[in-house]
Amino acid sequence: MTGFVLDLGTLRPVMDRVEVESPAADIGLTQPEWREQVRGSFVVERSGDRVSVRGTVLSRVHLECVRCLREFDLPLEAPMVLYAERTGSTSREEQEQLERDDYMLFHDGRRLDLRETVRELMLLELPITPVCREDCPGLCPKCGAELSLGPCGCSP
8 A cells, every 4th residue: 555545455355444644745735834744544344346434534734823923733633434436337427426426436446546535635624714722812903013922012
């Protein structure tokens, strides 16, 4: 197995526990925000050409607080559940319809590529307005002083 591309031939026939790790760049997450490895812990179940993957994807992203403009690291953890069938087991039209579903992938019988799914999961976990901490007071709107260091000299 290479990162988030599972080699189905090396997995146990019914159920297997899989731990994977990959640089963020290998799954399409760019620097400088994604500095750490992306890790996954999965239970993979196989039944013929059908595969189900359930587990968690973890990483840490480097962001800037929207209130005080300080940089900070935010740990991310996303649950992952997906199902995969072998390409050709259904009609092309049906396969295209199923691929639109967030939980369905197709594999070639040898490998199951999870990279795009993991990339999407990590991006969806990013907050729209990242804050270094919930009670961050931010900056003074008049002088720009960082209010977490204490009150500024501005009149209220």
